[in-house]
Amino acid sequence: MIMALLLAVYTFRSYVTLLNYRASQSPLPERVRDINDRERYRKWLRYSNELNRFNLTEQAFNLIVLLMFLSGPFAWLARVIAGWTNNPILQTLLFLGVYQGVMFLLEIPFDYYRTFSIEERYGFNRTTFATFGRDLVLSLVLMVSLGGIILAGVNGLYLRYADNLWTFILTTWAVLGVIMLGFFAFLNRWFIRLFNKFTPLPPGTLRTRIEELATAVGFSLKSISVMDASRRSTKLNAFFSGIGRTKEVVLFNTLVEKASEDEILAVLAHELGHERYKDTFRLALMQIGMVGLYAAGVGLVLQNPSLFHAFGLPDVHFGFAIVLFSILFQPLQLVLNVPFMAAMRRAEYRADRFAADKTDNGWMISALKVLARENLSNLNPHPLFVRLYYTHPPINDRIAALE
Numbered sequence: 117m118i119m120a121l122l123l124a125v126y127t128f129r130s131y132v133t134l135l136n137y138r139a140s141q142s143p144l145p146e147r148v149r150d151i152n153d154r155e156r157y158r159k160w161l162r163y164s165n166e167l168n169r170f171n172l173t174e175q176a177f178n179l180i181v182l183l184m185f186l187s188g189p190f191a192w193l194a195r196v197i198a199g200w201t202n203n204p205i206l207q208t209l210l211f212l213g214v215y216q217g218v219m220f221l222l223e224i225p226f227d228y229y230r231t232f233s234i235e236e237r238y239g240f241n242r243t244t245f246a247t248f249g250r251d252l253v254l255s256l257v258l259m260v261s262l263g264g265i266i267l268a269g270v271n272g273l274y275l276r277y278a279d280n281l282w283t284f285i286l287t288t289w290a291v292l293g294v295i296m297l298g299f300f301a302f303l304n305r306w307f308i309r310l311f312n313k314f315t316p317l318p319p320g321t322l323r324t325r326i327e328e329l330a331t332a333v334g335f336s337l338k339s340i341s342v343m344d345a346s347r348r349s350t351k352l353n354a355f356f357s358g359i360g361r362t363k364e365v366v367l368f369n370t371l372v373e374k375a376s377e378d379e380i381l382a383v384l385a386h387e388l389g390h391e392r393y394k395d396t397f398r399l400a401l402m403q404i405g406m407v408g409l410y411a412a413g414v415g416l417v418l419q420n421p422s423l424f425h426a427f428g429l430p431d432v433h434f435g436f437a438i439v440l441f442s443i444l445f446q447p448l449q450l451v452l453n454v455p456f457m458a459a460m461r462r463a464e465y466r467a468d469r470f471a472a473d474k475t476d477n478g479w480m481i482s483a484l485k486v487l488a489r490e491n492l493s494n495l496n497p498h499p500l501f502v503r504l505y506y507t508h509p510p511i512n513d514r515i516a517a518l519e
């Protein structure tokens with residue numbers, strides 16, 4: 117049944133991707149026709165077609181590897197590791213370490229092809245081999261250290277509260293919730309600096325106008341920096357960080373190069389809108405809520421030894437419980453995505469409205485068009501695809517709402 121569930125989720129996801137691809141072939145809505153020239157749009161269609169096909173291939177490959185692991189190697193791995201050590205936490209770390217390590221290695225050629233072949237051919241890629249390699253090593257180090265610490269901690273809590281399911285779930289939720297809050301408040305900024313270089317925005321009209329805008333909406337700025345996003349891609353963005361009223365503004369250098377001052381100001385006003393409505397905080401709360409669900413899910417799996425017997429494990433195994441949970445949670449995740457993503461899209465409309473009020477309706481619309489053009493956004497996504505996966509409304513809907 118679990119294997120059938122995996123296949124069903126994959127089939128459903130592929131079907132929605134196909135619907136989305138078909139929708140992208142239909143004529144464009146009037147409002148977004150002037151974003152790309154025809155040649156560029158055709159190029160985008162070819163790009164997304166190729167990317168979709170490639171992603172589905174990768175997912176199918178991952179699915180086959182997982183099914184293979186489920187059909188015997190997981191049980192074998194648990195047995196071998198149990199021969200090495202009696203420490204249950206160490207067993208969990210080794211078990212998931214080996215599995216994740218294999219998945220990580222298998223992912224590299226896919227990532228490599230996506231970046232240096234697909235994105236390269238469509239003029240999207242700016243990553244060098246050195247940056248690619250450095251990112252790979254950094255993410256591996258972070259995954260092993262942070263993942264290891266969190267996993268060991270949760271497993272420790274389980275060993276302590278194994279007889280009392282709800283104490284385990286609530287304690288795990290509380291501990292992970294505090295860690296996540298810390299991450300949202302401080303670590304985010306530190307992490308992004310590991311991967312990018314920041315330079316202060318030089319004095320000039322743009323800087324003055326940004327400061328005036330922030331003052332006008334009641335925020336003070338600690339710094340305004342430009343981030344070297346072009347090292348990795350041509351996509352444009354900007355964001356605020358910091359808690360309280362004092363903010364740090366970060367502009368992607370790609371945004372500074374491709375958008376006009378008016379458009380940059382509109383983008384920043386949109387971000388200030390998110391700050392004003394505390395959208396980042398709300399999002400953090402929603403994600404912490406999800407972590408509670410994860411803890412409950414893992415706890416429930418651990419209550420069912422028959423699930424472990426079915427895959428040839430002699431007893432309940434914490435590491436394998438995490439794997440099982442990640443499978444069982446997939447269909448639920450799809451369902452939960454619907455209200456989750458809808459709330460995020462509502463926040464985008466609200467921030468657009470805020471930006472248009474604080475700057476200018478025309479600037480905001482023009483900024484959205486520049487972003488859609490430079491990011492090669494899908495101008496015609498399928499509604500079901502939007503419901504399941506879109507954190508931002510389609511560009512046509514955003515412009516319609518502003519009009």
Ligand SMILES: [Zn+2]
Pocket residue numbers: 386387390464467
């Ligand atoms: Zn936004």
